[in-house]
Amino acid sequence: MAQTSSLKSEPLVAGGESAEAKAVAGVIAAGRASAARHWVPATSGNFSVRINARTIAITRSGVDKGNLLASDILIQPLGEKLLPGSSAEAELHTALYSERPELGAIFHVHSPAATVLSRLALAEGSLRLTGWELQKALVGVRTHEATVDVPVFANDQDISALSGRVLARLAQPAGDAIAAPGYLLAGHGVYAWGATESDAARHLEALETLFAFELSYRRFTP
Numbered sequence: 711m712a713q714t715s716s717l718k719s720e721p722l723v724a725g726g727e728s729a730e731a732k733a734v735a736g737v738i739a740a741g742r743a744s745a746a747r748h749w750v751p752a753t754s755g756n757f758s759v760r761i762n763a764r765t766i767a768i769t770r771s772g773v774d775k776g777n778l779l780a781s782d783i784l785i786q787p788l789g790e791k792l793l794p795g796s797s798a799e800a801e802l803h804t805a806l807y808s809e810r811p812e813l814g815a816i817f818h819v820h821s822p823a824a825t826v827l828s829r830l831a832l833a834e835g836s837l838r839l840t841g842w843e844l845q846k847a848l849v850g851v852r853t854h855e856a857t858v859d860v861p862v863f864a865n866d867q868d869i870s871a872l873s874g875r876v877l878a879r880l881a882q883p884a885g886d887a888i889a890a891p892g893y894l895l896a897g898h899g900v901y902a903w904g905a906t907e908s909d910a911a912r913h914l915e916a917l918e919t920l921f922a923f924e925l926s927y928r929r930f931t932p
């Protein structure tokens with residue numbers, strides 16, 4: 711059974727590195743970059759990168775995400791029982807990868823603006839972003855005049871139930887808005903994704919910065 715990363719028998723991808731080794735390196739890099747920004751305090755956050763249609767590399771539970779070793783990354787088959795030591799929030803990753811084959815990476819952090827703004831926005835059930843040039847860093851957004859919809863969910867320790875609510879909401883159209891590549895958990899943090907690791911990293915950085923803009927803006931507007 712696949713457990714921690716065994717970087718031996720995977721097929722090679724361009725550059726001579728296996729898909730598994732590349733995904734593990736991507737997870738480690740994402741954790742390190744987020745820790746440098748103080749987005750994953752006290753072991754919080756979890757990170758995953760798709761290896762292929764059936765398997766992901768994902769952080770194990772309770773480890774410092776800023777100092778990940780290859781042995782801190784689990785090779786989790788999709789649609790199968792979670793491996794021992796899995797992230798408490800692993801199902802928020804596996805369920806979304808299974809639902810969306812185009813996703814290549816999912817990153818979750820406890821960044822300050824996301825964690826605070828999510829509480830202010832919970833009553834509306836979503837955060838609407840508009841008027842910011844930086845929103846063009848999000849996939850599908852071409853103008854500051856667009857409205858971006860970021861779903862906001864109540865935090866829940868029942869991750870299966872939460873995952874069900876997330877998938878149900880993401881399946882709904884965002885109306886006249888563009889669906890953000892991510893969502894907020896109130897008082898908890900943000901999940902962001904992308905087709906590639908760099909898309910997911912850019913989305914995470916753009917969203918957290920937009921949340922900080924929005925928090926400042928709200929201080930000056932009624």
Ligand SMILES: CSC[C@@H](O)[C@@H](O)C(=O)COP(=O)(O)O
Nearest residue numbers: 752753754755756771772797798
């Ligand atoms: C250390 S508090 C944060 C956790 O409860 C959780 O929200 C989190 O992001 C990390 O959980 P983990 O099980 O390490 O993936």
Ligand SMILES: [Zn+2]
Nearest residue numbers: 754755898899
């Ligand atoms: Zn968390």
